[in-house]
Amino acid sequence: MSLKFKLIGYPIKHSLSPWIQTTFLERSGIKGSYTLHEIANEGIFEEEINKLKAAEVNGFNITVPYKETIIPYLDRLDVTAERVGAVNTVALEGNDWVGYNTDGVGYVQALRDKFPDMDGNKDVPILILGAGGAARGIFHGLVLAGFKNLTLANRTRSKCENIINGADASIITLAEAEKNIAAFDVIIQTSSVGMNEAEQIIDLSNLRQGAIVSDIVYQPLVTQFLKQAEEKGGRIHYGHTMLLYQAQKAFEIWTNKNVNVEGMDEEMIAKIKGDK
Numbered sequence: 001m002s003l004k005f006k007l008i009g010y011p012i013k014h015s016l017s018p019w020i021q022t023t024f025l026e027r028s029g030i031k032g033s034y035t036l037h038e039i040a041n042e043g044i045f046e047e048e049i050n051k052l053k054a055a056e057v058n059g060f061n062i063t064v065p066y067k068e069t070i071i072p073y074l075d076r077l078d079v080t081a082e083r084v085g086a087v088n089t090v091a092l093e094g095n096d097w098v099g100y101n102t103d104g105v106g107y108v109q110a111l112r113d114k115f116p117d118m119d120g121n122k123d124v125p126i127l128i129l130g131a132g133g134a135a136r137g138i139f140h141g142l143v144l145a146g147f148k149n150l151t152l153a154n155r156t157r158s159k160c161e162n163i164i165n166g167a168d169a170s171i172i173t174l175a176e177a178e179k180n181i182a183a184f185d186v187i188i189q190t191s192s193v194g195m196n197e198a199e200q201i202i203d204l205s206n207l208r209q210g211a212i213v214s215d216i217v218y219q220p221l222v223t224q225f226l227k228q229a230e231e232k233g234g235r236i237h238y239g240h241t242m243l244l245y246q247a248q249k250a251f252e253i254w255t256n257k258n259v260n261v262e263g264m265d266e267e268m269i270a271k272i273k274g275d276k
């Protein structure tokens, strides 16, 4: 039997997911395919989802702009997708379409793999900069992993309140984050600021030596934010690992196999740089 997986979204032509998932299939010796299913606009979404269901796929990833649009078409959501309010992975389980969200959990796994010392203390002070969809996934990924000392900083405060939604966490302004940056051992930049090479969400002059600094932006791979973090003695973490680890979690949901991602990190860097 050959398994059939898809990626839904728009635009997705340059996505690295087919390469990642095909590599996973090869590495785990499973026969199958992972191909693109572009849906150009929301008007045809229902029709396309019905086509997909009829095509008897075993599962699919869903990306921008449809991570919320898909929810009413699913039979149930797992706890993370429920908390985040968005789905990036769907699996056919029996006759049910089940929605998961592996973005934040995958990202947190990437961080913990690279910096195992993070796990030694669940009270490690963590700062999340930005409060969009990515921050929401990462925040709940951290909560589910047991991290207890979480602070959010964003230009628009209400978006932080919305993400926290009753959980135990602090909210500060970006100016406060900049001033008190030395109080944090882990800093995660989740906003789109940094895609423009010259921009940086906050200045890191007061960064503590040895702090872990991560930026989810991976185009460019080395953002201005990460450059400054490195100059200040921070331990830096690139954003592309989010894509790799969310894919690993999705693959595990579909196949029950925990595939080894060794070496793929470096190959991805080469592909991202080649894209530029």
Ligand code: ATR
Residues within 6 Å of the ligand: 129, 130, 131, 132, 133, 134, 135, 154, 155, 156, 159, 190, 191, 192, 193, 201
């Ligand atoms: P998503 O698509 O992931 O939901 P988004 O809505 O584009 O993301 O928002 C990404 C984040 O980048 C937001 O937290 C946004 O801040 P606001 O909530 O105040 O809009 C943040 N962001 C974008 N441009 C910014 C800038 N120039 N300065 C500070 N924050 C910025």
